[in-house]
Amino acid sequence: MRSIGEMARASGLNPGTLRFYDSAGVFVPAAVDPHTGYRWYAEEQLPDARLLARLRRVGLPLAGITRVLTGSPAEARAELDAHLRRLEDGLTDARRELSAVRCLLDSREFPVPQTRLTVPAPALAAALDAVRFAAPADAALPAVAGIFLDAEDGVLHLVATDRYRLAVADCPAALSGPPASALLPTALADAARALLADAEEAELTLDGGLFTIRAAGRSLSGERAEADFPDYRRLLRLEPTHRVTLTAADLRALPEDDGSTTLTATVADALPDASSPADLLVHVNREFLLQAAGAAEQLVLELGGPIGPLAIRFPSRADTFSLLMPIAR
Numbered sequence: 001m002r003s004i005g006e007m008a009r010a011s012g013l014n015p016g017t018l019r020f021y022d023s024a025g026v027f028v029p030a031a032v033d034p035h036t037g038y039r040w041y042a043e044e045q046l047p048d049a050r051l052l053a054r055l056r057r058v059g060l061p062l063a064g065i066t067r068v069l070t071g072s073p074a075e076a077r078a079e080l081d082a083h084l085r086r087l088e089d090g091l092t093d094a095r096r097e098l099s100a101v102r103c104l105l106d107s108r109e110f111p112v113p114q115t116r117l118t119v120p121a122p123a124l125a126a127a128l129d130a131v132r133f134a135a136p137a138d139a140a141l142p143a144v145a146g147i148f149l150d151a152e153d154g155v156l157h158l159v160a161t162d163r164y165r166l167a168v169a170d171c172p173a174a175l176s177g178p179p180a181s182a183l184l185p186t187a188l189a190d191a192a193r194a195l196l197a198d199a200e201e202a203e204l205t206l207d208g209g210l211f212t213i214r215a216a217g218r219s220l221s222g223e224r225a226e227a228d229f230p231d232y233r234r235l236l237r238l239e240p241t242h243r244v245t246l247t248a249a250d251l252r253a254l255p256e257d258d259g260s261t262t263l264t265a266t267v268a269d270a271l272p273d274a275s276s277p278a279d280l281l282v283h284v285n286r287e288f289l290l291q292a293a294g295a296a297e298q299l300v301l302e303l304g305g306p307i308g309p310l311a312i313r314f315p316s317r318a319d320t321f322s323l324l325m326p327i328a329r
Contacts, residue, residue, distance in 0.1 A: 001031065004029070007049060013049060093231065119203075128192070130317070145186060148181065170320070180206045
């Protein structure tokens, strides 16, 4: 048997960390002296302690460490793969943010070049319609009070959120100039949508703080919002455990209980790589759910737990989807 100090030196975990993992039920000693409270660890626990130290160094969350230590080899490998994807995504986010910081620093010395986008007007109109329901009606929350345009080579992402739901739609775009983004106040986005009627093509220009749209011989300009829109890309990295396909009629037939709808996913709906699948109940705001579904005839719902975001996807519109936060019951 090893004392806690001996186990700490052999494993690379300090005694305080070992006490924490004991209290969390993740890595408990083989025996505890009932009189002194001293913890004693068995020799065969050392490999797990060293494994725990490595998992801790790479930032694996506590729940993930538990699954690696107690799950099957397949479940442990799946947990490590998922964590590696999160780390890679985090590195991508860091690179994007640093790139934006460099652009801001450069803009202090040099004028920011104009960004121009040419997009199919019907596709842009459809994308605006797909996300408009999630845009706040007022400016009480400046950082999300509008529709966010995120332009990169070949695609324009449109995003709206009121913090309880989030909608994303993509539109093909020909980009001239550097990638750029802008938060359009809701009123300006609505005016831009009205300009697209009967147009075949639209040109969007982001020039400093000014947004301009031209379509069918008409044009509209307005000031973009100064607030920094939240990093929506982080919210899109879901790890669903269940997937349910249903028709719009099925969705509307679900019973309502005090403004909410209960969605049910069974073991049969579990994804092949989901660990420990089980029946799942998720409660959501019924009005928000129906607004997200819109006029779609068929939907795919992806669930990741009773308190995780619900993803609403459309087989006929792969470039559009929504996230809806559950409500407590």
